[in-house]
Each structure stands twice: as structure tokens, then as C-alpha cells.
Amino acid sequence: MSEIPKDLSYTKTHEWIDYDGDGTCTVGITDYAQSSLGDLVFVELPETGTKVGAGDAVAVVESVKAASDIYAPLDGEIAEINEQLEDSPELVNEDPFGEGWLFKINVSDPDAVENLLDADTYEGIVEDEED
Amino acid sequence: MAKRTPLYDAHVADNAKLVDFAGWDMPIDYGSQIAEHKAVRESAGMFDVSHMAVVDITGSESRVFLRRVLANDVVKINEDGRALYTCMLNTRGGVIDDLIVYHLAGELYRIVVNAATTEKDLAWLHSQGRDFEVQIQHRQDLAIIAVQGPRGRDLGASVLDDELGAAAMQLKPFRVASQGDRSVGRTGYTGEDGFELVLPADEAVSAWKTLRDIGVAPVGLGARDTLRLEAGLNLYGQDMDEDRTPLESGLGWTVAFKPADREFVGREALEYIREQGVAEKLVGLVLEGRGVMRSHAAVRAADSDADEKQAKGEVTSGSYAPSLSRSIGLARVPAEWEERVEVCLRGKWLPARIVAYPFVRNGKSRIDD
Numbered sequence: 001m002s003e004i005p006k007d008l009s010y011t012k013t014h015e016w017i018d019y020d021g022d023g024t025c026t027v028g029i030t031d032y033a034q035s036s037l038g039d040l041v042f043v044e045l046p047e048t049g050t051k052v053g054a055g056d057a058v059a060v061v062e063s064v065k066a067a068s069d070i071y072a073p074l075d076g077e078i079a080e081i082n083e084q085l086e087d088s089p090e091l092v093n094e095d096p097f098g099e100g101w102l103f104k105i106n107v108s109d110p111d112a113v114e115n116l117l118d119a120d121t122y123e124g125i126v127e128d129e130e131d
Numbered sequence: 132m133a134k135r136t137p138l139y140d141a142h143v144a145d146n147a148k149l150v151d152f153a154g155w156d157m158p159i160d161y162g163s164q165i166a167e168h169k170a171v172r173e174s175a176g177m178f179d180v181s182h183m184a185v186v187d188i189t190g191s192e193s194r195v196f197l198r199r200v201l202a203n204d205v206v207k208i209n210e211d212g213r214a215l216y217t218c219m220l221n222t223r224g225g226v227i228d229d230l231i232v233y234h235l236a237g238e239l240y241r242i243v244v245n246a247a248t249t250e251k252d253l254a255w256l257h258s259q260g261r262d263f264e265v266q267i268q269h270r271q272d273l274a275i276i277a278v279q280g281p282r283g284r285d286l287g288a289s290v291l292d293d294e295l296g297a298a299a300m301q302l303k304p305f306r307v308a309s310q311g312d313r314s315v316g317r318t319g320y321t322g323e324d325g326f327e328l329v330l331p332a333d334e335a336v337s338a339w340k341t342l343r344d345i346g347v348a349p350v351g352l353g354a355r356d357t358l359r360l361e362a363g364l365n366l367y368g369q370d371m372d373e374d375r376t377p378l379e380s381g382l383g384w385t386v387a388f389k390p391a392d393r394e395f396v397g398r399e400a401l402e403y404i405r406e407q408g409v410a411e412k413l414v415g416l417v418l419e420g421r422g423v424m425r426s427h428a429a430v431r432a433a434d435s436d437a438d439e440k441q442a443k444g445e446v447t448s449g450s451y452a453p454s455l456s457r458s459i460g461l462a463r464v465p466a467e468w469e470e471r472v473e474v475c476l477r478g479k480w481l482p483a484r485i486v487a488y489p490f491v492r493n494g495k496s497r498i499d500d
Contacts, residue, residue: 038160038163038164038353039163039164039165041165041423041451042421042422042423044421060477062422062423062451064164064165064353064357064423064450064451064453065164065353066425067423067425067477090165093163
């Protein structure tokens with residue numbers, strides 16, 4: 001069973017979102033997502049300053065097995081990217097909710113965070129996919 | 132329900148991620164495909180390949196029969212204890228399967244064929260064998276463990292009894308030792324040294340546990356694929372199939388045209404194609420820069436503006452090469468193409484280089500940076 005921290009928000013496309021309460025959220029992929037993809041070998045991140053809309057494909061994570069798009073969970077602007085992943089994509093496998101974060105977004109509408117999935121709902125989605 | 136090998140419980144105990152492979156529940160990895168790949172290149176890893184079929188062929192005409200049904204010539208392994216890689220062709224010269232044939236002793240030959248093609252192969256062998264005095268026996272009572280890597284032979288031999296273990300350590304590459312139903316071939320599918328052990332099912336289970344205890348890493352089918360690709364070894368169903376001849380699949384070297392009077396199945400078709408010249412060839416590709424080539428990706432000439440549908444080449448096997456930290460592949464392209472091409476990855480055309488393969492041999496890169 002994969003790890004699903006209670007204090008984070010989620011999308012049905014397996015991104016996690018950590019909102020700091022002050023306009024910025026950190027985004028990564030879940031433990032379930034990294035485990036399904038297997039060893040990551042490349043991570044392609046957007047440039048900082050890029051305007052993004054919720055649901056836009058903004059990054060790509062590529063494993064030995066497959067490439068997968070990462071979607072922006074909220075409208076906003078890319079504030080920061082995890083530059084360590086350029087040389088160490090395996091951080092996403094090793095620590096998906098910590099050092100393996102992908103990018104930060106300055107969100108344009110903080111209230112939209114409320115529309116993301118909570119941990120229990122996301123857990124239900126993972127259980128359905130595992131069946 | 133999917134079939135299970137005798138080692139299924141051992142895979143579950145090792146937290147393997149199991150997938151359906153040709154109707155079998157098989158381990159794709161035990162946690163990290165890259166770590167497993169590196170274990171084989173640097174030390175020793177073991178694969179459960181019991182889903183592949185062991186077929187024993189015996190009888191007074193076994194050799195004559197195999198000279199008819201295989202494109203390579205078993206005359207090369209007349210001496211007991213030798214092995215040969217070969218294709219089995221249909222009358223059009225297309226590849227029904229690729230396999231290794233082991234000459235165990237006298238009239239007894241053992242072949243190991245792919246899991247996905249087992250039923251088709253057996254049907255073909257039986258139909259072709261009708262006019263020969265041969266017995267064809269599918270040995271479902273036997274399991275296969277491949278122990279591969281620079282330490283593969285030392286560790287692999289340690290699970291055999293003294294007599295067979297000693298005989299195994301004397302083997303040169305592509306030789307085989309046998310004892311009763313057991314056989315040990317110095318063969319493999321990784322580009323590393325090692326053994327392929329064919330053992331009765333219960334012995335295989337204890338051998339696997341012993342090998343685990345002495346430090347041989349269990350390796351799944353995921354790493355098996357990246358290892359064989361780095362070693363430049365074709366995968367049946369991807370790099371060749373019934374609609375392609377060995378001549379178009381980088382396997383011309385496995386077809387024995389001499390002696391000219393050996394009438395093997397597919398010979399006529401291959402001679403015709405050889406005379407006409409092949410239109411397409413299988414080449415090695417190295418991707419320049421980041422990204423991973425995947426099977427079926429379109430390939431075009433470097434100076435072309437063809438779109439994906441117009442492109443005349445196709446990646447047949449593509450992956451990330453853990454030993455090289457870049458993407459490599461095999462691709463089928465027009466015979467005249469050389470050097471530079473472009474590969475379509477997720478809608479973008481990226482430059483790639485045509486190279487001679489294997490890409491990696493005995494742990495060392497053969498590709499220039």
C-alpha cells in the first residue's frame with residue numbers, strides 16, 4: 001500500500017499539492033505514481049515565470065518504462081522548480097513527498113485549493129486503480 | 132487464470148511486482164529495475180525464465196530433422212555439449228521463433244523457445260516432424276534459472292552437485308554440460324558471462340533460495356529487457372516476427388547457407404531475397420540528448436521533413452540504457468540509411484545516431500560519446 005499523507009491535497013492525475021496558506025503551493029507526484037512509473041530517468045520541468053492553467057501539461061516525468069505528463073493543479077505562475085532533479089531524477093522515487101518535489105506555483109486564486117481532493121478521496125481513486 | 136512458474140511463491144516473498152507476460156504471472160521488478168540491471172553488470176543476478184519452454188528432441192533422425200527445421204546448421208554442434216543460436220523459419224523465410232539448441236548427447240537435443248510462441252512452435256515442430264523418426268517432448272517438469280554477471284558462473288555453479296558443478300566451470304562460451312534431466316549452458320541474454328540452469332522444478336526452488344542467500348540478486352523482466360537491448364540481442368515479436376526474415380533483422384549471420392544442398396525450411400525464400408537485396412535493415416540507434424526512445428517511434432532521415440506517418444523507419448525496441456545513462460534502440464530503416472536520423476518522441480523530432488551494436492559487452496560501453 002502506498003503512502004498518502006493526510007495533510008496534503010491531491011488530483012485524480014496523481015499530483016500532490018502542499019499549499020502554504022500564503023499564495024504558493026508545492027507540487028509533486030504521489031508515492032503511488034512513482035511506484036507505478038518505476039525508476040525515473042529524466043524529469044522535464046517548466047521555466048520559472050511560465051503562466052499555467054489548471055489541467056495544463058506543464059512537466060514530463062520519464063521512467064525506464066514510460067513517459068508521463070504532469071498537470072498543473074491550479075491556475076498561476078511557476079515560482080520555482082526543483083533543479084536537483086536535472087541530475088538526480090531518482091529523488092522522486094526515493095522521496096516523492098519531500099526532496100522529490102517538482103515545482104512551486106504562485107496561485108492566482110487561493111480559494112481554488114478547496115476544490116482539490118483530500119487524502120481520503122484520493123485513496124479511493126488509488127484503490128480503484130489497483131483493482 | 133495466469134500460469135505460474137515453480138518460483139512464483141519466491142517472487143511474492145521478495146515483493147516482486149508481478150505482471151502478465153504471455154499468459155504467465157511474472158516479476159517485472161523487485162523494487163528497482165535499474166538496481167537489478169546494475170547487479171547483473173557489476174556482480175550477479177538471476178532470472179526466473181521458467182515461462183520459456185524446454186523441448187527435448189530425440190530419435191534416430193533428430194539431427195536430420197533439426198537440419199531441416201532450423202536455419203542455422205546443427206552440424207556445427209555435432210560434438211556433444213555444444214550450443215547454437217538459430218531462427219526457425221516458415222516457408223516464406225519469416226521468423227517463427229528464435230531459440231538456442233543444445234546438443235546434450237548423441238541423439239538428444241534440447242531447445243529452449245519463447246513463452247509467447249510455445250504453442251505455435253510445438254505445433255510447427257510436430258507437423259514438420261511427421262516424416263522423421265523423432266520424439267518431441269515439451270518438458271513442463273523442468274524450470275529454468277539464468278544466473279548472469281561477472282560472478283554468475285562462480286555463484287551459479289555452487290548450487291550444483293560436485294560433478295555437474297565441476298563440469299560447468301570447465302565450459303567454454305556456448306557449451307553445455309548435462310546430468311540426467313539437468314543441463315547447464317554457458318549462455319544467456321544479457322551480454323554478460325553466466326549460466327542458464329535447467330533443473331527439475333523442486334530443485335529449482337531450492338537453488339533459487341540458495342542463490343538468494345549467497346548474494347545473487349533476483350532480477351525481473353524489466354531489467355532483462357534493458358540488459359538484452361544493451362547487448363544488442365533481438366526480442367522476438369518486436370525486432371523480428373513471421374513477416375520479416377533474419378536478413379532484414381540483423382540475423383543474417385545465423386543463417387547457414389552452406390552447404391548448398393541442405394534444404395532447410397525457408398531457404399528458397401531467403402535465397403531469393405538475398406539475390407534481390409534487402410530493402411530494410413535493423414540498426415542500432417543512440418539518442419543524442421535527453422528523452423527515451425520507445426518501440427514504434429517513427430524514424431526519418433536527418434535531412435527529411437517527413438511527418439510521423441510518412442517516416443520510413445521505426446524503432447522496434449527502445450529504452451533507457453542504465454549502463455550508458457542515455458536512450459538506445461534498435462530500429463528498422465531503409466537499407467541505404469547511414470549515420471544521422473531523427474526520432475519522433477512525443478511529437479518532437481530529436482537527433483539520433485546509427486551505431487554498430489552491441490552497445491555494451493561484458494560491462495563495458497562500446498559506444499563513442
